[in-house]
Amino acid sequence: MEAIHHPVWKVAGIYGALKSSIYRVQTDENLIFGLVERWSCETNSFMFPWGEATVSLEDMMILGGISVLGDSVKSPLQSPELVEMEEYLENARREFIGLKTTNHSRWLNNFMNSDKDYEHEAFLSLWLSRFVFPCKIGAPVFSIAISLARVMRLALSPDVLASIYRDLSSLKQAMIMASSEVPGSNGDRIDIHKLSLWSPLFFVQVWAWERMVSLQPERAQNYNIVSGVRIGQWHNVKQTGVINVRTFIDSSGEFFFVEVIRLGCGRLVDSQVTRINKSGQ
Template sequence: MNPNVQTFKRVFWAFKPCIDGLEHCRPILSIDGTHLYGKFKGTILTAMSIDANNQIFPVAFAIVEASKNTELVGLKFNVDLISALVERWRPETHSFHLTVGEATLTLQDVQVLLGLKIKGDIVSGTTAYNWRFGLPEDANENVLHQYVRAYFLILMTTIMFPDKSGNDIQVVYLPLLRDLTNLDNYSWGSVVLATLYRNLCRASNVKSRDIGGPLILLQLWAWERISIGRPTLMGPVNATHHGPNPLGSQHQIRIDSLGRRWLSVNRKRPEGITTLIGYRDAFDTMLHHQFIWQPYTQQILSFLPGFCYDDSTIGQ
């Protein structure tokens, strides 16, 4: 690299007409972003307001680096692994075509890994999250319900139904939050699995450049079933009156779903696979012992709460 050439990782700017016009806008700011796919990679961000004519008014701009590994609820996405799996997804069969056979995600995977209910009413309806909050100590019942709805929106936008923007949610789900006592009657696991299927089918198109949906489910599924590039659990194994916990230090026996154990892992991949090409080559030479067809043994299920294996005959 030439020492006389200075480069930057990110830049922020605002034009003077935008600065002068901001005082005539409503006191509302929103930020939107899009990925750059040309010669220069990254993400361009735009801060916008609303002027007196109810039109969008650009205020400021920024170009930042694109993150290779997206982090969600403490879990970093392995973009190379996910991309390699997408390349092997076949919309005709809704399955991954591997050298050892065809494999796919099932309702059992959703229930065991995420703890979502797979039996219940259909989730349907008619046609931003970027903040954190704490519940006031003196909150009344109405305030408590508001916070529960807000927290459920966070789950929807980050784990269950995230889109490519990472901060939007379809309004079809909002009416379902009116009656909190009825939330447990819906089959949330079914719609999460269907959402992932739909996004995998869209991403398998050669013209697609990105993927949305519950990718956390896809990555957890891959780590449970495929030994290629699988990280190792970190920390000592929990010892309780139930005996040693083989699920790792992050997992609480009879409380957490199985997916939680992957929140604390060794980022170093034992096979040295660090690129998409590496995963492609490894999948091309996959052997039978590198794929686990039945990972959820009775011993593992015995450490999970009941909602992770109730109605197990439906998920299989």
């Protein structure tokens, strides 16, 4: 698909985001929970002892190549031809209802190398539902996929970031209820591991690794930041040994990467490390 459609992906602003999908971030639950403990649902930010910080639209663009520019993902399709494409994809989805094969696997096997109509749109629908807006393949992503395939630039980052904020708040509230031993609506105790979280929370983990030097595992070998998105340097790496996550988070204020800058040549580099004092200034 890349060999055929990469010019379209570049113009539509999704090439970097698509390339970032090949990387796998090993989940560090201790780090995620340590961050969520400091999450404020009111301000959508982390309230650290040394100051306030949060994942931003710029982070989504630099870490995962997810576009911050373009029309809204909720923009309706504008022509009968595009609506017809959406109906085609929806009819294809309906054929899988009731089958035991998982939604994504069945979709992939149905379209890959099939030379069927709208194979590109089907591929983008799978990508969106698996890596951008994790969900079952369906109507919400079809119109987005069709627009992107027609070289329409859409601002994906705001909606992705909003979903991350939502899930961080849901996880924080569940952690509060679990710690206070308040039962759920059905009378059972809250199990935070069984929450239905649909956002790409691995971006929060990578954000922490990028910003808090003391938490960083060893970066991936042979990673060239010029040729890919920044998340690639954390491909398949994980924290070795046992560390006290809470202590490391709370002591990260002395040196904290506050920004990442883009040079004119397109290369991404860290700015100087900024010292933050105890008041967060």
